[in-house]
Amino acid sequence: VILRVVSTASRVRVRVLVVALVLASASTARADDEPDPAETTDPAALFKGALDALGHERPGEAIGKLEALGDRGVVDPVVSYNRGLAYAARVRAGSEQAGDLGRAAHGFEEARDLTNDALLAADATSALGIVRSEIARRRSRAGDPVEIAHGFSLGRSIVNLLSENAWAVIAGIMALVLSASIVGRRVVQLGRAKVAATTAAAVTGALLLVASGLAWAARDARLHLREGIVVTPNARLLDDRHLARSGVSPLAEGVRVRIVEESGGYSKIVASGVEGVLPTSAVLPLAKR
Amino acid sequence: VKALRFLLCLVATLVIVFAGAPAFADPVEISANVDANEIELGDTVTYTLQAQSPSDMPSDPKLQVPGGFSVVESGSSPSHMMSIINGHTTEKRGLTSQWRLRADRLGTFTIGPGSVSVGGARKSGAAQTVKVIAPGAGGRRPRRPRQQPFDPFGNGSAFDPFKGLFPQDDDSAGDPFAGLNPDAKLSLDAPRAASAFLHATVDKTRAVVGEQVTLTVYLYEDLQGRHGQPNDVHEANAPEFLKRSLVKDETRATHVGNTLIAGRPWAVKLVRKNALFPLKTGKLVISPMSLTLSQMRGTGFRESEQLVVDVNDPPVAGRPAGYQIGDTGDFSLSASVAPHTVDQHAAVGVTVELRGTGNMPSTLPLPEIAGVEWLEPQTTDDLGPVSTERFGGTRTFSYVVRIQKSGSVDLGEIRLPFYDPDKRAYSVARAALGIVQVTPGAGRDAGAEVAETILPGMPGPRAVLEGKRDVSFLAERPVYWGALFGSPLLCVCAIALTGAVRKIRERRANAAPTPAMTARSRRAEAEDATRGTDGKAATAAIARAVEADVLAVTGVNVRGTSGDERLNELVDAGVSEDAARAVVAVLASCEDARFSPSGVAIEHAQDLWKRAKEALGALAESRVTG
Numbered sequence: 007v008i009l010r011v012v013s014t015a016s017r018v019r020v021r022v023l024v025v026a027l028v029l030a031s032a033s034t035a036r037a038d039d040e041p042d043p044a045e046t047t048d049p050a051a052l053f054k055g056a057l058d059a060l061g062h063e064r065p066g067e068a069i070g071k072l073e074a075l076g077d078r079g080v081v082d083p084v085v086s087y088n089r090g091l092a093y094a095a096r097v098r099a100g101s102e103q104a105g106d107l108g109r110a111a112h113g114f115e116e117a118r119d120l121t122n123d124a125l126l127a128a129d130a131t132s133a134l135g136i137v138r139s140e141i142a143r144r145r146s147r148a149g150d151p152v153e154i155a156h157g158f159s160l161g162r163s164i165v166n167l168l169s170e171n172a173w174a175v176i177a178g179i180m181a182l183v184l185s186a187s188i189v190g191r192r193v194v195q196l197g198r199a200k201v202a203a204t205t206a207a208a209v210t211g212a213l214l215l216v217a218s219g220l221a222w223a224a225r226d227a228r229l230h231l232r233e234g235i236v237v238t239p240n241a242r243l244l245d246d247r248h249l250a251r252s253g254v255s256p257l258a259e260g261v262r263v264r265i266v267e268e269s270g271g272y273s274k275i276v277a278s279g280v281e282g283v284l285p286t287s288a289v290l291p292l293a294k295r
Numbered sequence: 296v297k298a299l300r301f302l303l304c305l306v307a308t309l310v311i312v313f314a315g316a317p318a319f320a321d322p323v324e325i326s327a328n329v330d331a332n333e334i335e336l337g338d339t340v341t342y343t344l345q346a347q348s349p350s351d352m353p354s355d356p357k358l359q360v361p362g363g364f365s366v367v368e369s370g371s372s373p374s375h376m377m378s379i380i381n382g383h384t385t386e387k388r389g390l391t392s393q394w395r396l397r398a399d400r401l402g403t404f405t406i407g408p409g410s411v412s413v414g415g416a417r418k419s420g421a422a423q424t425v426k427v428i429a430p431g432a433g434g435r436r437p438r439r440p441r442q443q444p445f446d447p448f449g450n451g452s453a454f455d456p457f458k459g460l461f462p463q464d465d466d467s468a469g470d471p472f473a474g475l476n477p478d479a480k481l482s483l484d485a486p487r488a489a490s491a492f493l494h495a496t497v498d499k500t501r502a503v504v505g506e507q508v509t510l511t512v513y514l515y516e517d518l519q520g521r522h523g524q525p526n527d528v529h530e531a532n533a534p535e536f537l538k539r540s541l542v543k544d545e546t547r548a549t550h551v552g553n554t555l556i557a558g559r560p561w562a563v564k565l566v567r568k569n570a571l572f573p574l575k576t577g578k579l580v581i582s583p584m585s586l587t588l589s590q591m592r593g594t595g596f597r598e599s600e601q602l603v604v605d606v607n608d609p610p611v612a613g614r615p616a617g618y619q620i621g622d623t624g625d626f627s628l629s630a631s632v633a634p635h636t637v638d639q640h641a642a643v644g645v646t647v648e649l650r651g652t653g654n655m656p657s658t659l660p661l662p663e664i665a666g667v668e669w670l671e672p673q674t675t676d677d678l679g680p681v682s683t684e685r686f687g688g689t690r691t692f693s694y695v696v697r698i699q700k701s702g703s704v705d706l707g708e709i710r711l712p713f714y715d716p717d718k719r720a721y722s723v724a725r726a727a728l729g730i731v732q733v734t735p736g737a738g739r740d741a742g743a744e745v746a747e748t749i750l751p752g753m754p755g756p757r758a759v760l761e762g763k764r765d766v767s768f769l770a771e772r773p774v775y776w777g778a779l780f781g782s783p784l785l786c787v788c789a790i791a792l793t794g795a796v797r798k799i800r801e802r803r804a805n806a807a808p809t810p811a812m813t814a815r816s817r818r819a820e821a822e823d824a825t826r827g828t829d830g831k832a833a834t835a836a837i838a839r840a841v842e843a844d845v846l847a848v849t850g851v852n853v854r855g856t857s858g859d860e861r862l863n864e865l866v867d868a869g870v871s872e873d874a875a876r877a878v879v880a881v882l883a884s885c886e887d888a889r890f891s892p893s894g895v896a897i898e899h900a901q902d903l904w905k906r907a908k909e910a911l912g913a914l915a916e917s918r919v920t921g
Contacts, residue, residue: 052616053760060756066663070617077611084757091756098749101663123761129754136750174769181779188786211783218779225770271575295766 049080060088065095081293083121087130089113094137108237110137111260112290115235120295141260150240154258159279161223170224177217184210232265234275234289243282248272251282265291323348323413327420329406335430336518336562339367339397344409344420347374347389353411353418356392363400363427369393398427401518401560429518430550430562478552481513481563486556488597490520491588493566495531495599497581498684503609504573505623505654506716509541509684512567512584512599514548518560524589531584531599536571537654541680570686572654573606574621609714613721617660618712624653624687626713628726632706635729639701639736642670645694647709647726652687653716659692662707662728666700701735814840814847825904830895831888837904838885844911845878848918858883871917877910 056071072089090113093106114134121127142152158166168176187207194200240256257263257277266274266281273286325346334340346353356371374389390411398404407422486492491514498509512531525548542549548564555561566584573579581602588595608620630647637643647659655678661669678688698704706728714721769775808816821840824833842854849868853861858879865875884903888895 050760055616057756057758063665064663066660067616070660074614074616074618077614079611082760082762084760088756091753094750094753096663098753099663099665100668101661121761122764126757126761132752133754136752140750171769174775177779178769178775181782184783185786188783188790192790214779214783218776221770225768228768 049075049078052078053080053085056088056092060092060095063095063099065092065099066101068092069096076293081120081295083117083119083123083126083130086113086120086293087117087126087133090117090130090133090137094133097140104239105237105259107137107141108235108239108259109290111141112235112237112292115262116292119292138260141258145258150258151255152258154260162227165220165223165227168220168224170221170228173217173221173224177214177221180210180214180217184214228294232291234263234265234273234291236261236263236277236284236288237290238284238288241284241288243275243277243280243284244272246283248283254280254282257284262292263289265289322350323353323418325353325411325418325420327407327409327423329423329425332424333426333428334398336398336401336427337430339395340364340406340425342394342396342406342409342423344392344407344411345389346411346413346418346420347387348413349385349387351414352388353390353413355412356390356409357411358392358394358409359407359422360394360396361404361406363398363402363404364396364406365399367395367397369395398425401427401429403427429553429560430564476553477555477560478563479554481552481554483515483554483556486515486517486559486561489517491516491597493584493586493597493599495581495584495602497571497602497604500603501605501607502573503607503623503714503716504576505621505714506573507624507653507686508536508571508573508604510567510569510571510581510602511565513551514564514566515554515556516562516564518553518562525586525597526589527587529585531567531569532582533569533571533579535574535577535579536581537574539570539572539678539686541568541570541683541686543680568683570680571604572621572623573604576606576608579604579606609721614714615712615721615723617710618714618721619656619660621654622656622711622713623716624651624655624713625715625717625722626651626653626655626711626724628659628709628711628724630709630726630728632728632731636732636734637698639733640697640699641733641736642695642697643731645669645696645706645728647672647692647694649690649692649711649724650688651724652681652685653713655687655690656711656713659709659711661694662709664705664707666698667704667706668697668699670695670697698731698733701733704731704733705729706731810843810847810850814843817843821904821907825897825901828897830897830900833897833900834885834888834895834903837900837907838882838889841878841881841885841907841911845914848911848915853878853882865914869918870914874910874913874917877906878914881907881910 052071052075056068056075059065059067059071069089069092072085072092075085076089090110093110093113096102097106097110111134114130114137117130118127118134121130138154142154145154146152157163165173184207187203187210191200191203191207194203236257236259239259241259242250242256243254245251261277263275263277263284266276268274268286271286272283273289274281274283275289323346325344327342327344329343330341342358344356344358352373352375358369360366369392371390371392374391376387376389378385392409392411394409396406403424403426405422405424408419410417410419412418483494487494493512493514495510495512497511502508510531510533514525542565545567548566550562551565552563553560554563571581581604583598583601585596585598588597609618609623627650628647629650630645632643632645634643649655649659655676657674659672672692672694675691675693676688678686678690681687696706708728709726711724712721713724817836817840821833821836824836827833842852845865846852849865849870851864851868853864856864861879861882862872862875865878866872870878881903884906888899888903
């Protein structure tokens with residue numbers, strides 16, 4: 007209508023203006039769509055972008071950015087925790103991809119292992135429980151066994167009761183008490199005091215051995231134990247010839263397993279005392295500090 | 296013009312007359328020809344000999360086969376023709392023989408002449424000249440249709456009017472490398488085997504995961520040697536790569552050129568050309584391709600080289616979020632959505648076309664929009680070699696997208712980050728899907744479907760990174776372990792040591808002194824006493840010192856013995872008499888001084904001690920010499 011009423015010269019000017027506006031809006035839209043260039047170099051910007059995507063219900067984008075942080079070597083319990091939440095959000099949004107629940111469990115397990123923050127550990131534990139409940143519910147519907155968290159062996163459980171340094175400090179205290187008891191037994195003359203010193207030396211000597219053994223086991227686990235999370239639904243355990251093992255039920259998604267060795271695209275694992283082989287892509291290793 | 300016409304008529308008449316002349320002279324009609332006068336090495340040529348006789352049947356066909364050709368097959372067919380024209384009967388008996396010959400060497404050769412036996416005499420056809428050229432050395436000339444048997448102007452005929460117009464080559468005159476055109480790029484330092492061999496190459500030995508590595512396998516054949524037919528072919532195995540062919544027909548080898556290796560001409564054929572996409576990092580092995588050449592002397596087994604490609608991940612620097620390892624190549628995306636207006640809970644079709652070269656991803660990252668559900672896509676591939684060097688094409692994903700909410704629904708954008716190995720940089724292929732207008736609907740059905748809440752009660756995300764905290768571990772310090780077990784052990788050792796020292800001291804204290812020790816002790820006492828003022832005490836000390844020293848040196852206890860008795864005991868003990876007397880005299884002086892009523896002056900005691908030391912010295916000396 008406007009073009010009809012204005013003169014020819016004005017018409018040309020208006021057309022030029024319209025074209026310019028269209029081009030400007032297009033370039034603006036393009037600029038909005040472009041990712042922040044800082045995100046390709048700055049991990050903090052990447053983390054911020056992931057948090058923003060998570061807050062705006064764009065879990066796929068958040069996953070991409072949090073995984074990119076991992077590619078850049080960033081190991082942080084909060085990154086792992088948010089990554090778990092992003093995978094869980096993708097499941098909630100109905101855009102679930104195979105393995106999302108397992109990857110969510112992986113993020114929470116990793117956050118729990120890495121963090122020194124009790125609150126974060128509690129949140130990760132809570133989220134992990136929710137994810138595993140969902141996995142169990144699905145398995146239950148499919149008629150599969152619902153046992154997911156097999157738990158640790160008794161030895162691992164005892165070692166995990168305290169941190170490595172706590173065990174080391176306890177062992178140190180026991181060593182000091184034992185030394186004092188030995189000296190006291192030699193020095194004191196009183197019969198009762200001698201008996202007390204002897205008893206203390208025997209007890210602290212035994213405790214020293216136990217505590218130092220646990221400290222050593224905790225150190226060994228820190229240095230050599232490799233664990234991972236199964237991220238494939240119903241992963242079938244294979245034997246050494248990579249044939250499916252008979253009589254062993256498939257592993258549930260989100261199960262924590264011990265990785266014995268990796269070679270040729272396959273990982274030898276131990277899950278609840280049963281040894282077998284899985285494709286490497288089915289087991290996501292847990293990061294360590 | 297009239298003169299020219301006359302000349303042509305004259306020539307034609309002469310030709311007809313002279314061409315018919317042999318028929319009158321010799322009733323046996325014989326002709327020979329080949330189906331091609333120029334063939335490539337390894338190809339075959341057919342020499343045909345036709346003979347007709349009105350009386351006897353031609354038989355026993357023979358052919359002189361030149362060196363450089365081998366007979367692949369041969370055969371003969373007889374014929375019998377009878378014609379009656381105006382009551383006149385004509386009868387002809389014929390024999391057609393053919394030899395198929397394979398060229399084994401380069402050069403120009405004369406095949407034949409072929410001959411048959413007719414009525415006891417041998418009749419020969421014309422010899423034929425054939426030039427053998429290198430494969431691909433020139434355009435292959437079409438094979439002639441078989442010549443009419445009795446064409447008087449045919450090749451080989453004695454009346455061929457063009458005979459001699461063109462230069463004729465001889466076996467020895469030809470250049471064996473004529474038309475070879477060696478290609479330096481195909482040359483090698485030395486042949487890998489005699490007669491024929493396989494040679495495999497890759498265009499790069501370092502690549503990133505998903506980057507195309509082109510594997511090419513050539514078959515080299517010695518142009519001057521005999522080479523058999525390849526069979527029992529085993530492909531190059533590359534289990535850690537995705538393998539795609541870059542040639543449309545792998546059943547035949549394509550001649551790609553000739554080359555000179557160590558001065559000998561070789562024909563090079565392309566037998567395989569594959570695009571390999573590494574699936575993982577590491578030193579990935581491409582096993583050799585092998586085949587067996589039949590009709591070879593000895594073993595005809597031929598094997599290409601084993602190749603190794605060093606594969607790494609694409610660089611982390613500049614890697615866009617959402618990049619999947621292996622998405623490597625050069626891609627572009629386009630998408631179409633139809634329809635653009637739907638009812639709520641209905642579906643639209645989204646077709647996404649991924650085009651480009653490289654390792655095509657099998658899935659695409661889809662936009663996640665609340666209320667928009669993407670169903671599994673149907674995938675259609677149009678992939679293959681897009682050039683002689685590149686694998687690619689188009690992969691089409693057809694999605695059904697169910698929209699659960701109403702209003703203007705922005706379907707978002709499909710983004711595919713990929714790594715371009717040619718540019719050594721990341722890029723992102725994008726396709727915007729646009730907006731779909733969704734009219735509110737009444738619902739899918741009237742059922743009381745209650746939406747199930749998935750993963751309820753999730754805690755919220757954290758906005759602050761925990762950061763790195765340097766943790767030191769006591770158990771990592773050797774000092775810790777030393778102190779841990781060292782401190783109790785040290786206590787035990789200290790206690791044990793002090794006890795042992797104490798026991799030693801006690802034992803020493805309780806043990807009886809030896810005569811030598813006593814002697815030293817007594818000497819010291821005597822020295823002290825002589826430095827004092829009490830002469831009597833000093834004299835007594837000197838006496839004790841002498842007695843102890845005598846006991847230590849001789850083992851004779853002179854205490855309580857009288858003068859002569861002492862002397863005898865000492866002499867019996869091996870002491871010289873002079874020394875013994877001196878000792879006895881000192882002891883006697885000591886006793887005298889002790890019991891002197893006037894006491895003893897210290898000076899006297901000192902003098903006495905001096906004498907005693909001299910006597911004891913002599914005693915010790917006499918013991919040594921004795």
